[in-house]
Amino acid sequence: MxxxxxxxxxxxxxxxxxxxxxxxxxxxxxxxxxxxxxxxxxxxxxxxxxxxxxxxxxxxxxxxxxxxxxxxxxxxxxxxxxxxxxxxxxxxxxxxxxxxxxxxxxxxxxxxxxxxxxxxxxxxxxxxxxxxxxxxxxxxxxxxxxxxxxxxxxxxxxxxxxxxxxxxxxxxxxxxxxxxxxxxxxxxxxxxxxxxxxxxxxxxxxxxxxxxxxxxxxxxxxxTGADRLPGPVAPPARPTLAVWPGTELGEVAADMRAALARTVEDAVAGGARLVELDWTERTPRLVDAHITVMAYEAARSLAAEAAHPDRLSTPLNELLARGRSIAATDYRRALSVAERERAAMLALLGDVDAVLGPAALGPAPSGLAATGSPVLSRPWQLLGLPALTVPGHRNGAGLPLGLQLIGHPERLDRLFALGHAIEKAARAGTDNEGTDNGGIESRH
Structure with a gap:
């Protein structure tokens, strides 16, 4: 493997x-x-x-x-x-x-x-x-x-x-x-x-x-032009994390929920502070705005290709058709949602080091005819924020389970340090038990 x-x-x-x-x-x-x-x-x-x-x-x-x-x-x-x-x-x-x-x-x-x-x-x-x-x-x-x-x-x-x-x-x-x-x-x-x-x-x-x-x-x-390549990653001191389960956007698999829970548990044991937020109304609104912006702009970016629908896939034809049907006022409204919510999220990220949540609804689905759902990334992509996918967890079948950290664009060193700590503990837990485990300080 x-x-x-x-x-x-x-x-x-x-x-x-x-x-x-x-x-x-x-x-x-x-x-x-x-x-x-x-x-x-x-x-x-x-x-x-x-x-x-x-x-x-x-x-x-x-x-x-x-x-x-x-x-x-x-x-x-x-x-x-x-x-x-x-x-x-x-x-x-x-x-x-x-x-x-x-x-x-x-x-x-x-x-x-x-x-x-x-x-x-x-x-x-x-x-x-x-x-x-x-x-x-x-x-x-x-x-x-x-x-x-x-x-x-x-x-x-x-x-x-x-x-x-x-x-x-x-x-x-x-x-x-x-x-x-x-x-x-x-x-x-x-x-x-x-x-x-x-x-x-x-x-x-x-x-x-x-x-x-x-x-x-x-x-x-x-x-990005660093004068010299960075040395070893220093562990983060007492990070503050906003934990986001993502369950309001879709059915998050049990093994993914377990990976997130173990990471949170070990982060707390290692000295992290948690911030509890209720985003059940915010993130669906961000997803809707993301879909609107993406479809509207794609229809214009690929207007020449849309003239050859017989040479495009059904999903892409549907996206472009949807984009052509969106009114300019709805598009501008979606952009205003993005601008307003980005300002709010940057304010939050001034107080917390990162948002921690699942990177996908679960492990890679079986089959090759589809690529899985992007829903857990849509809110953060609308806001234009840096996203770090952290590997290291696996489920009982050996399939990877990635977590994601969303951070402030001006605090990337902190984001990389957090991701490194979470990955290191997750890999240690997986190596020890052969299945998913671990967090910032693995105790399993």
Whole structure:
């Protein structure tokens, strides 16, 4: 069963290359070997740029100076441009459209010394129609959507870093289902979406997927121009958490509720303070506003594609039709809800370190015809807040159960520290008992 293998985490590979234990060519060669072994089962990749990656690695082998991510392979969701490769967005309408330049994030990673290994599978235009990717933990279960290929490639240990995106639950859900760490950047923040094929300008956000939360912290620091890569994650001192069960939005599975309860129990035992909030009226209102904004803007972003309904999936045709039917006054009303509630949530996050809740309704559902529900991500995506998916829990069948932390966009160090502590305890509990367990300080 896949797990965060120490030798393939981003942190470990960066350290080994920096120490001279591995050359960039050896790192890229190892990634390609793992890809060849995993790909027949998981089908995470649309296109592998084998020659391009090996050539870049050879140049980095002899480069007198290179960035802190020298030789690190990464995957790129196929709505994100990579120079010289097609950006096909999971649709026949974009087949063969070669990007003339890199997306800003891809270019930034190259300048840091990282090497794009290829393009990973996305759902059709980052919406609901699934691609061929399977969940590495159980090939009969969905990996989620729409950053399915990126999450599966990281979960299978092929790459230690992959780029994704989120408009509803497109990164949080696959991270949770595949048992990897995921970071959804604040909308309009320093992780730019220039070079992404967008669905909704108000909601689209860039995202990162890595094996562990510590790896997310490292990647984010490198991408945002830190003078040096961060050292070990310091444990948070007496965090304050607002616990959100999410049950007003859908039926949260019993094993997911248990994972959240154990994390809360151990957080309290470790000194955390809890804030109880009743959001049974707030979050459904946010979900409704999110759906309105997403449909309205998608209908305009994909207006040219909507002229070819026979080449679009039924779910996407339905989204675009709904968007065309929404009145401008209703759209503006939804935006005003987002603005008002964001201000209220930022005020709350000035007093608490994070909102802690389930990242999905449960483990990855069986079957490949659908990608699961994004409902537990919609409220936070409407507000444009950073979301951290924390891996480490599993249910009795071995399927991952991800939790999510929603934080303040100006307090990301605290968010990463909390996520690391929760993940560390969850993995310790799982390793000890073989099933889900753990929290900030695992006592099970």
């Amino acid at each position: 896949p797990s965060a293998r120490p030798e393939t985490t981003l942190s470990a590979l960066v350290a080994r290359v920096a120490a001279g234990e591995l050359s960039p060519s050896e790192v890229i060669g190892g990634a390609l070997e793992r890809l060849d072994a995993a790909e027949p089962g998981i089908r995470a990749w649309v296109r592998v740029d084998r020659d391009g990656a090996q050539g870049a690695a050879r140049r980095l082998d002899t480069a007198p100076a290179a960035g802190p991510l020298r030789g690190i392979p990464f995957g790129v969701k196929d709505i994100i441009d990579v120079r010289g490769l097609p950006t096909e967005c999971g649709s026949p309408l974009r087949r063969g459209r070669v990007a003339g330049s890199d997306a800003v994030l891809v270019d930034r990673l190259r300048r840091l010394g990282a090497v794009p290994l290829g393009k990973t599978v996305t759902t059709e235009f980052a919406y609901f129609a699934p691609g061929p990717t399977r969940n590495p933990h159980h090939l009969g279960h969905t990996p989620g959507g729409s950053s399915s290929g990126s999450a599966a490639a990281v979960a299978a240990g092929v790459v230690p870093l992959a780029l994704g995106s989120q408009t509803a639950g497109s990164l949080t859900r696959p991270a949770a289902y595949c048992g990897v760490a995921g970071f959804v950047a604040p909308v309009g923040g320093p992780l730019e979406t220039t070079g992404f094929t967008g669905l909704s300008a108000t909601l689209d956000a860039a995202g990162l997927l890595t094996p562990t939360v510590a790896d997310l912290r490292l990647a984010h620091a490198a991408l």
